[in-house]
Amino acid sequence: MIDGFRLDGRRAxxxxxxxxxxxxxxxxxxxxxxxxxxxxxTVPDLEMVAEAVEAHGCRAVVLPLDVRDVASVEKAVxxxxxxxxxxxxxxxxxxxxxxxxxxxxxxxxxxxxxxxNLRAAVFAMQAARPLMRDSGGGVVINISSVAxxxxxxxxxxxxKAALESFTRGADRDWALDNIRCVAIAPGMxxxxxxxxxxxxxxxxxxxxxxxxxxxxxQPGEVAAAAVYLASQSADFVSxxxxxxxxxxxANY
Ligand code: NAP
Numbered sequence: 001m002i003d004g005f006r007l008d009g010r011r012a013x014x015x016x017x018x019x020x021x022x023x024x025x026x027x028x029x030x031x032x033x034x035x036x037x038x039x040x041x042t043v044p045d046l047e048m049v050a051e052a053v054e055a056h057g058c059r060a061v062v063l064p065l066d067v068r069d070v071a072s073v074e075k076a077v078x079x080x081x082x083x084x085x086x087x088x089x090x091x092x093x094x095x096x097x098x099x100x101x102x103x104x105x106x107x108x109x110x111x112x113x114x115x116x117n118l119r120a121a122v123f124a125m126q127a128a129r130p131l132m133r134d135s136g137g138g139v140v141i142n143i144s145s146v147a148x149x150x151x152x153x154x155x156x157x158x159x160k161a162a163l164e165s166f167t168r169g170a171d172r173d174w175a176l177d178n179i180r181c182v183a184i185a186p187g188m189x190x191x192x193x194x195x196x197x198x199x200x201x202x203x204x205x206x207x208x209x210x211x212x213x214x215x216x217x218q219p220g221e222v223a224a225a226a227v228y229l230a231s232q233s234a235d236f237v238s239x240x241x242x243x244x245x246x247x248x249x250a251n252y
Contacts, residue, residue, distance in 0.1 A: 004233035008033030011084035011135070012230070013077060015067055015124065016094030018045035020191035021143060024219035025091055025226045027052050032227050035059035037080030040094065041066050059084065067094045067120035068112070077127035086135035089230045090128045092121035092163075093143040097193055101153045110155050117159035122166060125181070129174060137178025139230050142167045143222075144185040146245045160185075164241050171239030180238045182229050187245025188216040212247025 012029050016022035018040035026036045030053040038046045050060035061083040065076045081087040096116045098109050132138030148160035171181035188207050197203045225244045
């Protein structure tokens with residue numbers, strides 16, 4: 001049964017693979033046996049992740065990419081597929097958070113959050129579909145957030161709610177090509193994105209108090225869920241959103 005969790009020979013593309021959750025997912029995929037294409041803007045960080053992937057005996061491809069540029073996203077999907085000889089797994093993880101409230105929000109910030117958190121994922125999926133179909137099927141994992149369900153006083157939660165809705169809708173249609181579309185909704189994870197919040201007791205303490213597990217999580221705890229969802233063991237998990245939030249969505 002445990003072999004069903006392995007990803008030997010699978011070919012994955014992970015966006016936002018330079019640090020945080022994306023880096024952890026890329027390394028966990030390699031530990032499970034997958035070759036991984038790594039996309040983000042910070043090439044030296046991607047090269048370090050590539051070394052970690054290769055240390056597991058898997059192939060790594062570094063793809064410099066700003067996901068705000070849709071044409072580059074499409075090219076990155078094509079390049080990953082060409083370099084790895086096919087595409088079985090796409091993880092749309094690159095994301096941005098803006099702490100500005102609605103009152104402070106500018107049209108530029110609105111656009112940035114929507115472009116990175118939603119538009120990039122949609123067009124990466126569009127580009128990946130025929131390539132995954134040619135590979136016999138695949139899995140798309142979109143990294144959402146507990147904020148999709150609970151909302152945030154800015155546009156971040158709305159961008160993630162839209163991403164979850166798109167994931168469910170695509171899953172119904174893409175099943176025709178043997179492609180599962182799923183999402184992971186993390187709670188508070190110890191990464192650069194939340195460093196400011198975590199350093200401020202007035203902001204982090206209420207979050208921990210509203211988390212059943214009474215702690216934040218490490219990126220590897222999200223990566224473990226990604227390995228499962230990408231694997232054959234999750235073949236019947238389709239159109240689903242998996243909360244990895246320590247009980248936060250159930251508790252506040
Ligand atoms: P992070 O440490 O800030 O990492 C963000 C990643 O996204 C980096 O690899 C960054 O790479 C990449 N990225 C950002 N803008 C990009 C762009 N324009 N083009 C290409 N890559 C871009 O954040 P994280 O916490 O790991 O977040 C990963 C995902 O999890 C995000 O979707 C986030 O919304 C979600 N999430 C995080 C938490 C949390 O508590 N941390 C909770 C719920 C959901 P470069 O800067 O090198 O481009």
